Amino acid sequence: MTTMVHETQQHYRKLIDLFSRPGEMEAGTLGIPNFTRFSDAVLATVLTLFDNEVSFSTIEQGDREEFMTLTGAKAAQNSEADFIVVKESELTAEMMETMKVGTLASPEKSATLIIEVEAIGSGHAYQLQGPGIKAVNALGMTLDPKWMALRDVRCAEFPIGIDLILVDRENHMTVIPRTTTVEVV
Amino acid sequence: MRQNFAFLDEHSKKEIRRKTLKAISIPGYQVPFASRELPIARGWGTGGLQLTLSLIGQADILKVIDQGSDESVNAVNIRRLIQDTTGVKDTIHTDAATLIQSRHRIPEVPLKPYQILVLQVPLPEPLRPVEPSERITKQLHADKEYSGAWLRLFEQIMRYGSITDDADYPVLVDGRYVMAPSPIPRFDNPKLEDNDGLILLGAGREKKIYAVPPYTKVASLAFEDHPFEVESFDDVTCRESGLTGVYMDELIDETTGETYYMTNDTSYMIEEMNKEGSVK
Incomplete structure (x- = not known):
C-alpha cells in the first residue's frame, strides 16, 4: 500500500539526489489534488518539507492559506521565512536581497527559495560547477540570468548563502545549492 | 504492535x-x-x-x-x-x-x-x-x-x-x-x-x-614534511582468502599463538572467494 508517508519519502529521495547532484533533473508529484496556482511538484516539495516548525512566505493569499492548512507551517515576512515559494514572474530584487542567508556560525539558518519557472531543460544555457558535479553540468532553464546574478551576490561569502529549488510547469525539478558556481553561456 | x-x-x-x-x-x-x-x-x-x-x-x-x-x-x-x-x-x-x-x-x-x-x-x-x-x-x-x-x-x-x-x-x-x-x-x-x-x-x-x-x-590534514599516509598492509596476506591490499584485522591464533591477518570487509572477502579462479 502506498500512502502520503511513502510518497513524501520518495519525493524526499529525489530532493536528496538533486541537492547532491546540482543541475540534474527529476520529475516528481504526489497524487493529491492541487488547489494552488503552483505546479504539482511545488506542492509535493512543500508537503515533503513543511510542518509547524517551518515559516514560509508566498505572495498570494489563497496559496498561503492552502500551504498553512495542509502543513501547519507559519506564514512570515520574506526576511524571516525559512522557505519562500514564488513564481519567477513575481520575484523581486528586494525579495532576494532581504531573504535570510544564515550567519557564519550558523549558515543553516538561511532561506530556501522554491522558484517556479516556465521550463527546465530549455531556455538560457547555464553551466554549473562545484561539489556534487564531476566536471561541468549543463542546465537549460528559462530563469532570467539577472536572478542568478542576485543569487551569486547572496552566496558570495560561503558558507552563508541561499539554496534554490527550481520547478517548472511540467513538474521537472532541479536544485542549485549555495556551493555551486553558475555561469551563463 | x-x-x-x-x-x-x-x-x-x-x-x-x-x-x-x-x-x-x-x-x-x-x-x-x-x-x-x-x-x-x-x-x-x-x-x-x-x-x-x-x-x-x-x-x-x-x-x-x-x-x-x-x-x-x-x-x-x-x-x-x-x-x-x-x-x-x-x-x-x-x-x-x-x-x-x-x-x-x-x-x-x-x-x-x-x-x-x-x-x-x-x-x-x-x-x-x-x-x-x-x-x-x-x-x-x-x-x-x-x-x-x-x-x-x-x-x-x-x-x-x-x-x-x-x-x-x-x-x-x-x-x-x-x-x-x-x-x-x-x-x-x-x-x-x-x-x-x-x-x-x-x-x-x-x-x-x-x-x-x-x-x-x-x-x-598533513604537513609538507609529514605527508598523510594510510595504514600499510603491503607485506601481509589475508589468511582466509589470500587477498592483499585491503584493510586487514590483525588476529592471534589461539592454539598456535601465531599472529595472522584477515580481510576486515567480510562481504567483500566472501564475494572475492566465490569468484571463479579466486586465490584460494
Missing part, C-alpha cells in the same frame, strides 16, 4: 530531512538537529539510524555493517529494527544495496552514483580534543580558525615522531570545514574524496548531521 513506517513519526522525519538537505548544501558543516529517542541507547548508532530511517523507502535495499562485518550484534540489531518497521529487502553485497549504514568503515567496493552511505559518528567535533566548549568550537568553525587541529597533529609529531591518529583522522572538506570523518581507519580517508555516492554522517548523542556530497574535495 503496529509501528510507524520506518519507526519515526513524520514530524521527526521532516525535521531530519530538512537538516540533511542543509548538510548537503554546506559540505562538512555540522548541522544541529533534534535527535530523537530510539529503542537503542544514544552512542550506539542512533545518529546513523535516524538518517537511515528518514531516508528509507519500500524500494530500498539495505546493507548494515559494523566495522566491516554484516553479522555483528550491532549491525544485526539495527538491520532488524529497520526491517521490522519497513519490510525492506536486505543484502550483504555493497553494489546491490541502495542504502548502506556503516559503523567505522567505508566498504572496499566503491560506491556507485545515487548510492547513499550513512556513517555512525560518536564524536562529530574535530576540535573537541583541543576545545571543550561547543559555543567556542562553533565560533572557530565560523572563523575557519583551525590552528588547534593543526597544533594537535604537530604535537603528536613532536612527541612521537609521527602523527598517531589512526581512526577519525581529521579532513578538510572542499577547502572550508575541518571535519571528523567518524572513526574510519586512515585507510578509508582517501575514499571520501571524489566519491560517486553520497556520504551522510549522523551523531545521535551529539545531535549533529553532516555530509560529503559526491565529487567533493576532501583532504586529510
Whole structure:
C-alpha cells in the first residue's frame, strides 16, 4: 500500500539526489489534488518539507492559506521565512536581497527559495560547477540570468548563502545549492 | 504492535530531512538537529539510524555493517529494527544495496552514483580534543580558525615522531570545514574524496548531521614534511582468502599463538572467494 508517508519519502529521495547532484533533473508529484496556482511538484516539495516548525512566505493569499492548512507551517515576512515559494514572474530584487542567508556560525539558518519557472531543460544555457558535479553540468532553464546574478551576490561569502529549488510547469525539478558556481553561456 | 513506517513519526522525519538537505548544501558543516529517542541507547548508532530511517523507502535495499562485518550484534540489531518497521529487502553485497549504514568503515567496493552511505559518528567535533566548549568550537568553525587541529597533529609529531591518529583522522572538506570523518581507519580517508555516492554522517548523542556530497574535495590534514599516509598492509596476506591490499584485522591464533591477518570487509572477502579462479 502506498500512502502520503511513502510518497513524501520518495519525493524526499529525489530532493536528496538533486541537492547532491546540482543541475540534474527529476520529475516528481504526489497524487493529491492541487488547489494552488503552483505546479504539482511545488506542492509535493512543500508537503515533503513543511510542518509547524517551518515559516514560509508566498505572495498570494489563497496559496498561503492552502500551504498553512495542509502543513501547519507559519506564514512570515520574506526576511524571516525559512522557505519562500514564488513564481519567477513575481520575484523581486528586494525579495532576494532581504531573504535570510544564515550567519557564519550558523549558515543553516538561511532561506530556501522554491522558484517556479516556465521550463527546465530549455531556455538560457547555464553551466554549473562545484561539489556534487564531476566536471561541468549543463542546465537549460528559462530563469532570467539577472536572478542568478542576485543569487551569486547572496552566496558570495560561503558558507552563508541561499539554496534554490527550481520547478517548472511540467513538474521537472532541479536544485542549485549555495556551493555551486553558475555561469551563463 | 503496529509501528510507524520506518519507526519515526513524520514530524521527526521532516525535521531530519530538512537538516540533511542543509548538510548537503554546506559540505562538512555540522548541522544541529533534534535527535530523537530510539529503542537503542544514544552512542550506539542512533545518529546513523535516524538518517537511515528518514531516508528509507519500500524500494530500498539495505546493507548494515559494523566495522566491516554484516553479522555483528550491532549491525544485526539495527538491520532488524529497520526491517521490522519497513519490510525492506536486505543484502550483504555493497553494489546491490541502495542504502548502506556503516559503523567505522567505508566498504572496499566503491560506491556507485545515487548510492547513499550513512556513517555512525560518536564524536562529530574535530576540535573537541583541543576545545571543550561547543559555543567556542562553533565560533572557530565560523572563523575557519583551525590552528588547534593543526597544533594537535604537530604535537603528536613532536612527541612521537609521527602523527598517531589512526581512526577519525581529521579532513578538510572542499577547502572550508575541518571535519571528523567518524572513526574510519586512515585507510578509508582517501575514499571520501571524489566519491560517486553520497556520504551522510549522523551523531545521535551529539545531535549533529553532516555530509560529503559526491565529487567533493576532501583532504586529510598533513604537513609538507609529514605527508598523510594510510595504514600499510603491503607485506601481509589475508589468511582466509589470500587477498592483499585491503584493510586487514590483525588476529592471534589461539592454539598456535601465531599472529595472522584477515580481510576486515567480510562481504567483500566472501564475494572475492566465490569468484571463479579466486586465490584460494
